[in-house]
Amino acid sequence: MSKPTIDEAADLSLKVVSLSHPDSFASSMAGDSSKHEQLSAPVRIIAAMHFLPFTISVAEETPAEPYEWKVAGRRGHTAMYAGVRSLNELANADCIQVGWIGNYTDLKGEEHPCDKLSAASRDNICKALSKHNAVPVFVDESTAHGHYEGYSKHTLWPLLHYMSWDDARPMNPTWWDSYTKANKLFAETIDSIYQDGDIVWIHDYHLLLLPELFRAARPASTIGLFLHSPFPSSELFRSLPRRKEILYGMLGATRIGFQTYSYARHFLSSCTRVLGLETTPTGIDNKGSMVTIGVFPIGIDARHVQERRALPAVEAKMKNLREMFANKRIIIGRDRLDEVAGIKQKLEAFEKFLGMYPEWQNNVVLIQVTQPGQTQDPKFEAKISELVTNINSTYGSLEFMPVMYHHTFLDTDEYMALLNIADLCLITVIRDGMNTGSLEFVVCQQDKHSPLLLSEFTGTAGSVSGAVQINPWDYEGVAQAIDTALRMGPDEKKERYVQMYQHVMRHDAQHWAATVVQDLRATALVGQSSAETPALDLPLFARCFTESKRRMIMLDYDGTLTPITNIPAQALPPPEMLEALRALCADPRNFVCIISGRDRAFLELHLGDVKGLALSGEHGSFIRYPDGDWINLLDEMDMSWKDEVLSIFTFYTERTAGATIEAKETSITWHYRNADPEYGEFQAKECMNHLEDAVVSKLPVEILVGKKCLEVRPMSVNKGEIVKRLMGARPEQWEFVVCAGDDKTDEDMFRALRTMKQTIVGGGNSSQSRAPADAATSVGTSADWSLTSMRLPPYYFTVTVGPADKKSAAAWHVRSSHDVVDALARLVDAESSAP
Numbered sequence: 001m002s003k004p005t006i007d008e009a010a011d012l013s014l015k016v017v018s019l020s021h022p023d024s025f026a027s028s029m030a031g032d033s034s035k036h037e038q039l040s041a042p043v044r045i046i047a048a049m050h051f052l053p054f055t056i057s058v059a060e061e062t063p064a065e066p067y068e069w070k071v072a073g074r075r076g077h078t079a080m081y082a083g084v085r086s087l088n089e090l091a092n093a094d095c096i097q098v099g100w101i102g103n104y105t106d107l108k109g110e111e112h113p114c115d116k117l118s119a120a121s122r123d124n125i126c127k128a129l130s131k132h133n134a135v136p137v138f139v140d141e142s143t144a145h146g147h148y149e150g151y152s153k154h155t156l157w158p159l160l161h162y163m164s165w166d167d168a169r170p171m172n173p174t175w176w177d178s179y180t181k182a183n184k185l186f187a188e189t190i191d192s193i194y195q196d197g198d199i200v201w202i203h204d205y206h207l208l209l210l211p212e213l214f215r216a217a218r219p220a221s222t223i224g225l226f227l228h229s230p231f232p233s234s235e236l237f238r239s240l241p242r243r244k245e246i247l248y249g250m251l252g253a254t255r256i257g258f259q260t261y262s263y264a265r266h267f268l269s270s271c272t273r274v275l276g277l278e279t280t281p282t283g284i285d286n287k288g289s290m291v292t293i294g295v296f297p298i299g300i301d302a303r304h305v306q307e308r309r310a311l312p313a314v315e316a317k318m319k320n321l322r323e324m325f326a327n328k329r330i331i332i333g334r335d336r337l338d339e340v341a342g343i344k345q346k347l348e349a350f351e352k353f354l355g356m357y358p359e360w361q362n363n364v365v366l367i368q369v370t371q372p373g374q375t376q377d378p379k380f381e382a383k384i385s386e387l388v389t390n391i392n393s394t395y396g397s398l399e400f401m402p403v404m405y406h407h408t409f410l411d412t413d414e415y416m417a418l419l420n421i422a423d424l425c426l427i428t429v430i431r432d433g434m435n436t437g438s439l440e441f442v443v444c445q446q447d448k449h450s451p452l453l454l455s456e457f458t459g460t461a462g463s464v465s466g467a468v469q470i471n472p473w474d475y476e477g478v479a480q481a482i483d484t485a486l487r488m489g490p491d492e493k494k495e496r497y498v499q500m501y502q503h504v505m506r507h508d509a510q511h512w513a514a515t516v517v518q519d520l521r522a523t524a525l526v527g528q529s530s531a532e533t534p535a536l537d538l539p540l541f542a543r544c545f546t547e548s549k550r551r552m553i554m555l556d557y558d559g560t561l562t563p564i565t566n567i568p569a570q571a572l573p574p575p576e577m578l579e580a581l582r583a584l585c586a587d588p589r590n591f592v593c594i595i596s597g598r599d600r601a602f603l604e605l606h607l608g609d610v611k612g613l614a615l616s617g618e619h620g621s622f623i624r625y626p627d628g629d630w631i632n633l634l635d636e637m638d639m640s641w642k643d644e645v646l647s648i649f650t651f652y653t654e655r656t657a658g659a660t661i662e663a664k665e666t667s668i669t670w671h672y673r674n675a676d677p678e679y680g681e682f683q684a685k686e687c688m689n690h691l692e693d694a695v696v697s698k699l700p701v702e703i704l705v706g707k708k709c710l711e712v713r714p715m716s717v718n719k720g721e722i723v724k725r726l727m728g729a730r731p732e733q734w735e736f737v738v739c740a741g742d743d744k745t746d747e748d749m750f751r752a753l754r755t756m757k758q759t760i761v762g763g764g765n766s767s768q769s770r771a772p773a774d775a776a777t778s779v780g781t782s783a784d785w786s787l788t789s790m791r792l793p794p795y796y797f798t799v800t801v802g803p804a805d806k807k808s809a810a811a812w813h814v815r816s817s818h819d820v821v822d823a824l825a826r827l828v829d830a831e832s833s834a835p
C-alpha cells in the first residue's frame, strides 16, 4: 500500500471514526479535509526536539567497546512523538528526527552519559539511530544537566506555567551558558545534515535559541518553531532576566506555532513590550522581517489509544476494577505531581463536594494517580499526602477510602481500564499547554459517554466544547459541577460526548503534524516567490565609485546614518560618520546631500559645519546647497493647518504618557516611542483616524507613518522631489548615484531613482535598454534592478537599511546604520588607494 499524502492524513482519522462507530460521525467532518493543499513536491523535514523518542542500551553481543546498540522507544511526549513519527508514513515527506539521546544503559542496567564513549561507539549510535531516521546531538553531561534540569526545567518551565522562582525553584545563572551551548550544539548538528529546501521544525521551550542560531547559519531556511507549553502574559514574561535573548531566539523562526491563540497573543504582546517591535494579530515585524504566528492545537495518537483500550488485558483489568468498586461511582484523575497540575485544588474541591452533598459519601471514589513532576518539591508532595489523609479520615471508614491516591507510573493496561470504566474525569490543572490526558479519556469512553470536567486553564478547553468547563480555584463551583455531572442524563452525556469524540478523532497527532508541515511548506513557497533584496556588494560598490567621475550621494539621516534612539535630540552623528562625510565632500567629483525629516535647525547644528555638504530638511521642504542659504520650497504654502494638527497631537499627548510633539516649521511629528508600546500603537491609530477625518480629508497635507511616530506635512513635497531636483535636468550626467534610507519616506527617493534610471538606460522602456544584458532584465524586482545597475554606468545604488526580506523599492540592503557608515568609509578608502 502506498503512503498517504500529508493531506490524506487528516482523512485517516475519519476512517477510524467510521470503523469504530456504527453511528458514524464521518459525514459531518468530511468537509474540513478538502481545504488542505496537496503536497505535490517531496519535502524533507528536520524535526528538532530535546529528547529523541528513543533510548539506547548496549547490545549483549558487545560487552566491551566499541559497543553495538539496541534502540527502544522512550516514554513520555507521546503526542509529539506520534505526530512527528507519522510524517514518515506520508507520501512526499521524509522526516529526520534530531535530538539528544540522553544516557545509555549498560549490560548491568546502569545508566551512563555518552561523554566517555569511544568515537567508534558513538559512530555506532549514529548508525543504529539512522535506521530510525534519527540523528543524535551529543551534549556533554554537565551541559546537558544545566540545559535540561537547570535552565529548561527550573527557569523556563515555571515561568511559562505562571510560577515564580523561589527557594523551591531557584535560578542558577550558570544554567544560561549550558542552555546556550546546548542550543548551539543542536544548530551545528542540524547544519551538518541540512540541505537546501529542507523544513526545520523545532519543538518546545528547550530550544528557544535554536531558530536564531540556525537562521544565522542558513539565512534562507524555512524554520518552524512550535511551543508545546503555554506562553505567559507579558507582565510575567518580562521578569525573565534573559527575556530579550529568548524572544530574539524565537524570532529567528519563519513561523511560530502555539497551542492556543491566547498563548500567541501573550507572545505578541511580549515582543511589543520587551523588544519594542510592531505586531499585528498574525505576526511580528522583526526589524523588517515578518515572523508569522499560527495556532495548531496538538492532538493525541487516537488510533493507538483506540487499539490499546480494546486489548483483552485491559478487559481483564476492567473486570477487577468493577468488582473492587462495585456500586461506586468512579472519578478518575491522572496528573504530574506539580503545583500547576492542580491536584491540591482537586482534593480541596472533592472534599467540598463530599461535605456539600452528603448523599454521595461512600458512593463516590476519586482515583488519583500521580507521576513525578517536572520540578520535585518535597514540601508540596507532603501537603498532597496530608490532604488525602484528611479527606479519608473525615469521610472514609475501615471498609472504604473516598480517595485512592497512587503516586506511581501506572501500567498502561491499568490506566486504559480506569479510563474505560470511569464515571467522570476531573481535570483541575492550573496551567497546561494542552492536556492530552483529557483527550485519552474521551477516546476510552465510547461505551459510557461519561462527562469530562475540564479546567478552563488548559489549552484543550478551547477545542472540546462538549466538556464541562471549570475554574479549579472555585472549589464550590467544582463541587457543584461534580454533582451535576454525576447526575447527568444519558441524552446530554451523549450529546456532549459526540462533540468531544469527533474533535479528538479528527484532530489527532497525525493531523496536527501534517497540518503544521503543510503550513510551513506554504510559508516557504510564499517566501520563495517574494524576491529578496540582495546585500550591498561592497567590492562592486567601491569599484563602480572609483570608475566614475561624477557622483551623487544622497543619504537619509535617522536610522540610516545614525542609530535610532529613544529621544530624538540624542540621535547625534557618530564621529566616524562625520569623518566619512568630510572626506567625501572634500572631493569635487562628489555631490553629497543629507535628505532628512529633521528641521533645518537640527541639521545645521549637527551637520552644518561639514564643508561642501548639501542639506535638505523636513522631507523636502527646505534645501541648502553647499555654501548657499536655506531655500524654503514651501514659501507660498498656507500653514494654517498646523494649528489644528497641533491641537489634535496635544489631545493625544495629554492622554498618552511618554508621548511628545516635535513641532517643526512645515511639519509636525507626534512621537510615541517612549509610551507604553501597545497603548502607544493603539493611540497612534486613533490619532491617525482623527487626523484623517479632521484635517487630511480637507487640506493638502498628508500623514507619514514613521518609526514610532506620525508626521503631518504638506502633500506637495517629499524626498523623491528633492532627489529629482538634485539630479537636475540632465540626470545622465551622474555616473554613480547612491541613495540610502531606512524609512517609508525614503522609498519616495528609491522610486524616483528607479524611474530615472529606467528612462536613462531604456528610454522609458526597459526592453530598449542600451546594454544587451540589461534588456534581459526588467526593473520589476530589487534583485533584477541591482543587476542592471552594475554593468555599465550610470551605476545606481539604492540601499535600504533593514533585512533582505524588507519590502522596499531599493536594489540593495544593509543591516544597520553602522553598515551604511562602513560602506561610505569603504568608498573613501577605495578612492585613496585608487591608482
Ligand SMILES: O=P(O)(O)OC[C@H]1O[C@H](O[C@H]2O[C@H](CO)[C@@H](O)[C@H](O)[C@H]2O)[C@H](O)[C@@H](O)[C@@H]1O
Binding pocket: 556, 557, 558, 559, 560, 563, 564, 565, 566, 567, 568, 569, 571, 595, 596, 597, 598, 599, 662, 669, 671, 673, 706, 707, 708, 709, 711, 743, 745
Ligand atoms: O528622514 P529622517 O532623517 O530619517 O528623519 C525622520 C524622523 O526622524 C526622527 O525620528 C525618528 O528618530 C528618532 C531618533 O532616533 C526616534 O526617537 C524616533 O522615534 C524616530 O521616529 C525625528 O525626530 C523626526 O523629526 C524625523 O522626521
